Amino acid sequence: MVTNLASRLMSRRISEETAVKARAFSYFRAATIDQALEAHARAGDDARFIAGGQSLVPALSLRLQAPRLLIDITHIDELRGVRREGGHLRIGALTRHCEMLSEPLIAEFAPLLHAAAPFVAHPAIRNRGTFGGSIALADPASEFPAMTLALDAEIEITGPSGRRRVKADDFFLDLFETALQPGELITAVYVPLFKADQRFAFDELARRRGDYAMVGCGIMATCAGDRIDDIRISFFSVGNTPTRVKRAEALLIGSNLDAERIAAAQTALQSDLAPPDSDEVPPAMRLHLARVLLGRLLGRLGEGA
Amino acid sequence: MSGFDETLLDDADETVRVRFIVNGRKVACEVAPRETLVDCLRNALELTGTHAGCEMGACGACLVQLDGRAVHSCLMFAVQADGAKIETIEGLTESGVIADLQAEFHRRNALQCGFCTPGMLVNAQELLSQVAQPSRDEIRDALSGNYCRCTGYEAIVDAIDAVAKARSQGGDAP
Numbered sequence: 001m002v003t004n005l006a007s008r009l010m011s012r013r014i015s016e017e018t019a020v021k022a023r024a025f026s027y028f029r030a031a032t033i034d035q036a037l038e039a040h041a042r043a044g045d046d047a048r049f050i051a052g053g054q055s056l057v058p059a060l061s062l063r064l065q066a067p068r069l070l071i072d073i074t075h076i077d078e079l080r081g082v083r084r085e086g087g088h089l090r091i092g093a094l095t096r097h098c099e100m101l102s103e104p105l106i107a108e109f110a111p112l113l114h115a116a117a118p119f120v121a122h123p124a125i126r127n128r129g130t131f132g133g134s135i136a137l138a139d140p141a142s143e144f145p146a147m148t149l150a151l152d153a154e155i156e157i158t159g160p161s162g163r164r165r166v167k168a169d170d171f172f173l174d175l176f177e178t179a180l181q182p183g184e185l186i187t188a189v190y191v192p193l194f195k196a197d198q199r200f201a202f203d204e205l206a207r208r209r210g211d212y213a214m215v216g217c218g219i220m221a222t223c224a225g226d227r228i229d230d231i232r233i234s235f236f237s238v239g240n241t242p243t244r245v246k247r248a249e250a251l252l253i254g255s256n257l258d259a260e261r262i263a264a265a266q267t268a269l270q271s272d273l274a275p276p277d278s279d280e281v282p283p284a285m286r287l288h289l290a291r292v293l294l295g296r297l298l299g300r301l302g303e304g305a
Numbered sequence: 306m307s308g309f310d311e312t313l314l315d316d317a318d319e320t321v322r323v324r325f326i327v328n329g330r331k332v333a334c335e336v337a338p339r340e341t342l343v344d345c346l347r348n349a350l351e352l353t354g355t356h357a358g359c360e361m362g363a364c365g366a367c368l369v370q371l372d373g374r375a376v377h378s379c380l381m382f383a384v385q386a387d388g389a390k391i392e393t394i395e396g397l398t399e400s401g402v403i404a405d406l407q408a409e410f411h412r413r414n415a416l417q418c419g420f421c422t423p424g425m426l427v428n429a430q431e432l433l434s435q436v437a438q439p440s441r442d443e444i445r446d447a448l449s450g451n452y453c454r455c456t457g458y459e460a461i462v463d464a465i466d467a468v469a470k471a472r473s474q475g476g477d478a479p
Contacts, residue, residue, distance in 0.1 A: 020360050024317040027338035027384045028309060039309040050385070057341070057380045058361035068314055070338065072385055098374075122450025123431060125362060127374040128381070210449035 022060035029072040033079070033158055036071050037183060041160060043069040045182045050074075051094060052129040054121070055137050079132070079187055082106060088154075088190040093132025097121070097144075100131065109193045112151060112218055115202040116143040122210045132186040135171075138178045138241070141212040143204070145172060146242035150200075150218040150234035153191045159184030175240040197229075198222050199304060201297040204237075205289050213237045214281045215289040219297050226256045226302070235290060238273050245272035248294065257302035265298065266291040323387040327352070328396025336383040343367045345383035346393060354394035354423050358452070365451030366420060368427040369393050375431035394423035403430050405471065409464040417455035424451050429465045438473050441466060 030036035040047045047069035050056055059065045073079060079094040082105045089109045100106050100117035107114045120126055120134075120143050134144045135155060148155070148168035155166045160183055171179045180186070194200075204216030215237050222230040231252050236242045248265040255261040275286035320335040327350060334349045341360070346352045346369070358366035360379045367378040370392035397403045406429055409415070416422045425448070432439055432447040439447065444462050453461065 021341075022339040022382075024337065024339050026313045026317045027321065027382070028313060029384075029387075030309075035309060042309055042311055043314055053382075053385070054362060054377075054380055057382070060339075061341075061360060061379075068317065070382075074385070118446075122365070123435075123447055124365065124368055124375045124377055124428065124450060125380070127371075127431075128376050208449065209446050 020061050022057075023063055023066040025060075025067055026069050027072065028069060029075055031075060033076055033185065033187065036073050036076065036185060037158070037160055039069065039071050040183045043067075047071055049185055051133040052096065053133075054125050054129040055133070055139070073185065074130075084109070084193070085190070087193055089193055091131055091189045091191060093130060093186045093188055095131045097126035097129045097131065097134070098123070101126075110151065110191045111194055112147055112200040112202060112220060113144070113191070115200065116147050116218060119143050119202075119204055119206075119213070119216070131189065135189060136178065136180060136186050138172050138176055140175065140239060140241050141216075141237040142242075143202075143213075143216060143218075143236060146216065146234045146236035147202075147218045148189060148191075149242050149244050150220045150232045151191050152220075152232060153189050155179075155186055156188040156190060157184050158187045163187070165190065169244070172241040195222070197224065199301050201300045203293060203297055205293055215286055215293055217290070217293050217297055219301060221301055228252050228255055228257060233294070235273065238275050238286060238290060240276070243273060245269055245294075247272050252298070257298055262295060262298045266294055269294060321384060323383055325386055325388065326390045328392060328399065334383075338382060338384050340383050341379050342369070342381050342383045342386050342391075343378035346378060346391075352393045352395050354398075356420055356423055358420070358424075363450070363452070364421070365424040365428060365448075368424040368431075368451075370397070370427060370431075375427050394426060397426070397430065406430065406433075406464070406468050409468050410461070413460045413464045413467075415457055415460040415464040416453075417457055421451060421453045421455075425453070425461055429461075429468070432465070433469055433472060438469055439465075444469075 028039050046067055048067045049071050051073055079092050081092045082095055082103050083090055097117055097120045100113050134142055138145050153168045155171050157164050166179045199221045202218045204213035206213045217235050219233045221228050231249050233245050233249055234242055247268040251265045251268055252261055269290050273290060275283040320337050322333055323336055324333045336345050343355055343357045346355050355369055355378055356366035358364035362377045362380045368375050369378045372390050403426055406426055428451055441462055444465050
């Protein structure tokens with residue numbers, strides 16, 4: 001996914017800006033969160049935190065960003081690790097995409113993330129890219145930011161004024177714009193533990209595996225037998241932010257996922273989504289693909305997938 | 306490094322000393338923080354088997370092993386790799402760990418101009434270290450981030466498939 005971010009950005013800028021080497025910056029490897037925050041403040045906030053760097057490095061190389069200081073946070077132990085904490089799974093910000101596939105706690109307690117992980121970019125990028133970095137970048141075409149919405153996750157943010165937790169519903173504000181303030185860092189993401197009465201489904205439609213999806217979707221549902229008691233449906237690649245489709249959700253709650261309700265939910269997408277103008281995937285096509293994808297995923301959910 | 310030293314901010318053009326273990330040898334070099342790992346490998350260490358293609362993580366020509374896992378050397382700065390263990394195509398060749406892959410690529414003409422080949426081999430080795438017997442679909446999926454502009458994918462998939470089977474049977478490729 002990252003690679004396509006770069007090419008999308010580049011195709012927009014290449015005529016005016018052909019640099020492929022970053023502007024000079026200073027580099028600081030932080031050992032603790034406090035050191036990282038202090039360095040950011042001392043640089044007058046003309047700094048960027050770098051974790052996996054799989055999106056940031058191309059952005060620097062193309063000089064879309066040119067900070068004075070790069071603060072490497074990958075050696076901060078506090079940002080590492082996945083563990084249970086009460087009713088949540090605490091996923092450290094530095095958890096790499098490849099660990100979403102290999103970590104047993106993720107597979108057991110956050111299976112939606114486990115299911116989405118193989119769709120994130122290519123294997124070598126998954127070896128470096130981090131979960132916290134993906135959420136902080138908030139690319140609307142990325143899998144993980146949208147999945148935090150479906151999961152009702154909370155983002156733990158640490159900054160100069162302390163630590164706070166923001167619901168995913170309140171985190172993604174606009175294109176690459178989040179609730180993060182300058183100098184703040186995502187330290188972890190809290191995901192409610194997957195329960196026996198829950199079901200999930202994930203898929204995306206892309207022209208090529210590893211490319212950005214034309215449309216993608218993740219669903220978390222709480223069921224009583226075959227009846228849907230609660231459902232959260234989150235789309236990506238449909239607009240400026242990952243997007244929950246609340247009208248469709250409301251139509252499905254209380255249903256048994258019968259064909260009629262699924263059709264109604266598919267129809268509701270036209271009021272839930274407003275895909276952007278695009279030559280590659282025109283709005284009508286994207287809406288069509290979203291309907292097809294939703295139908296498939298709800299079908300799988302009904303089969304207990 | 307202990308706390309943050311403010312004079313660092315005025316030294317953006319200054320080179321810093323980094324140390325890594327490259328292909329089993331300890332090396333130290335002076336790099337500017339903005340220098341990518343691929344540039345450092347190719348220019349300072351003269352390991353030109355690692356190729357710089359798109360320089361933004363799309364083509365896979367620059368793949369190396371960093372602490373045992375395949376990564377894009379164009380998507381990180383050399384300073385980030387300070388203290389790491391790096392294996393390039395030269396090291397993987399010398400140690401013989403990919404000799405079977407190389408022989409099979411050669412035998413099946415799984416390369417034409419050869420520009421993409423080092424990255425293809427690093428990626429193939431990564432796949433086979435993670436999945437003992439990948440399906441052809443899994444091989445194609447794993448190669449989705451490696452471009453071959455001579456359109457040699459079919460033979461590349463064939464070669465990796467043959468080596469996967471041979472390795473899992475404990476022998477050499479046919």
